[in-house]
Amino acid sequence: MTARLVVAVMELPAFRAVLALLLAMLCTGILVALAGASPVAALQAVMAGAFGSIDRIAYGLNRAAIYILGGTGVVLCFRAGIINIGGEGQIALGGLCAGWAVLRHPGAGPMLSVTSGLLGGMLGGLAWAVLAAIIHVVRRVNEVVVTLLMNFIAGLLVEVALHGPLGEVGAGFLQSPPLPSASRLPLLVEGTDLHAGILAAIAVALLAQLLLRRSGPGFALRVLGESHRAAAYAGFSRIRLTIGLMALAGALAGLAGAVEVLGVQQRVVDGFSRGFGFNAIAVALLAALEPWATIPAGLFFAFLETGTRTMQRRIGIPASLVVVTQALTMLFVLAAMAGAGRKGARSARPAIAG
């Protein structure tokens, strides 16, 4: 009886997640100790960095918004079997276009300024993703290759723009002039940096969940992800779905870029979004490719990042160890979830074998 209860508890996803976190903390602690620092101090630093003050929490939530938006687009693409790893470039171009759209109308009011910035960002990301989709569909170049390589081009495009038309004259750093304050995203809590992006991100993730489960196109993309032949048989056009999905994912990534520029940076800075796109892929995988689950996964990843960054600053361990810590935590959590999935599949499958 007790044994059964123990087994039942161990199968709980929450229990597995907590166990994964504890194991990750243990491993991190060992690594930190090996690096000559105190594991306890390291943990305190992580917690302080993630949740230590209103400002830290605001910072984490703002970052989570980016990951949820980008991750949701990735989830939708991956579910359709389209391996879009171009989030990095789509976010960068989204941010660039948002900045450009805002700077074009310097005297605009908040409504127009924010709207044009967000729209500009979405269109920028969308255009970049659709271009990749067209190359993939028409020229039959593998989408991984196209989207990956276009990331580099996007990064260079941002540089070119900041060197030229969008650059701030006389700045020591590659960046645009500051955006007019009208373009700033509305704040959720006055006196902090917490902007409305997180709410938009949560709404987007939930809408994507609805799209996937309760809409014809969502059903079509799930079928496409399972089998191209079945999709053709069902009458779904692979080309139309691919382009449509890439457009959506690109728009969401572009929105993420715009949110970062309008909500946090207030200017376009070279490399402002470095790593965002790839982290969004990690978030999508951590969410087990369920749109709603990008919300906890994005929050988790964002706070993990802000916490470990502080750990690095405070106790002076090498920067590479921070990345190792993040990766370890991801690995443990993914392993715990993969184990749960396999277990479920094993016990369910043979039940009706005949």
Add this chain to the structure above:
Amino acid sequence: MPAASGLAGHARSHNLLELRGIEKRYGTVLANAGIDLDVPPGSVVGLLGENGSGKSTLMKILFGVVPADRGGIVFRQQELSGHTPAEAIAAGIGMVHQHFMLFDGMSVAENVLLGLGGRGRLRLADAAMAIRRTSETYGLDLDPAAIVGDLPLGSRQRVEIVKALMRDVQLLILDEPTSNLAPPEVARLLAICSRLRDEGRSIIFISHKLGEVLEICGHIVVLRDGRVVARCDGSASRAELARLMVGRDPPPPLARAAHAAGKPLLALRGIELSMSDTASSGSICFEVREGEILAIAGVDGNGQHELGRSIAGLQRPRAGSIRLGNEDVTRWSVGARVAAGLAYVPADRATTSLVPRLSVAENLMLRDCTRPPFGQHGVLWPSALRRVARAAMAAYAIRARSGSMPAGQLSGGNQQKIVLAREIGRQPRVLVVLQPTWGLDPETTGFVMAQILRLRDAGAAILYISSELDEVLALGDRIGVMAGGRLVDIMERAHANSDRLGLMMGSSAHGSAA
């Protein structure tokens, strides 16, 4: 029932293989409930049973794919337990699965070479020579340089047999080996089997086709619900075996209402198919009328799939026109044809007509998610879907715990029932159906055929394409034969018989060419 002399009670050393009390449980289902099986050297043992009777589980245990919960295996005086398939192969057991384990993009020689594994350095040229030699010895008729994906199913099966022979197997397991072969190819396979037997090798022949089992097998073991219900020899009668297998008398022959066919609902004019190989496709013309079944026989791989795909809109024919009712649909999309009343059941359940990881209910709406009762304007109606799924599961006796269960967890027969429920449930004017009984047990086969007849009696036009002569003869109002991408002939039901059809199928069939 005559107890076969070599099967029980003899000294251990006489048998090539002995299975003792094999037991395997999956969840609540006892797939194997203490099965004993002996295979003497130089014998063909038939393993008969419906789907779900435990045949596949038993063979998986023997081959080391899954471990038995209880019981022992002795092969050539050696105890096998906890073995892997690699160890089973090394011990001299070969298995030809129903779905071949071949790399389609590679040549015959490359496939055989891969199958040989780490046995030293064998060059491709040597392998090719060895294949040619083996192929001649056993009459396999294989070209080592041919690409497997281009070969008809019969030849692919012979590639699997060559793979096994090159490893010098003593025991060859053939899992449903004839389910996609035409009569001439079945005869050829049986000849190969007897040749192997005469050499002293043994074969376990898994099937639910009684005729061929009785023809080739010296011993027959009948399984039902995971137990051996009978052991007999080759002199048992067909009716007796059928009764043993299903545990009751077989269903009476299908009743068909006699009525005149109405106006043409499906008409093909001068269709030339785009075939995967360069073989010429002739010009195909036919009509299927209201309340009529046009059944088309033929060896698999002679253009049947291309014909089905062309009518369904999944591929463009090179020339010709297709009419559905009064409309020319030659350039219509797949979805438009479905909406116009064209239902299509392709042969390939695993990747086309069914999505294994989607639920039973979702598979039921696979081609209809844009229409009521499933949804409208891009919005799905989940409660309606659940209702439809419940109704369909009841009407078609789909055995699943619930509509939300993944379709891939169901047996092949239940999967095919989902496909039929979807395609017939739409009440189509025209149904095109390919090999709908592939891999199904006799009971489900009868069910499928009855459903198709009922649709005919309701006034639909049906094109029934199959390589099973029995089904074609049982269902067709008119019967045609396809060979080499052409429609050889169409005759009235009264003029057709299996000899005549078999002759036409074999005449210019791809299947017999290497």
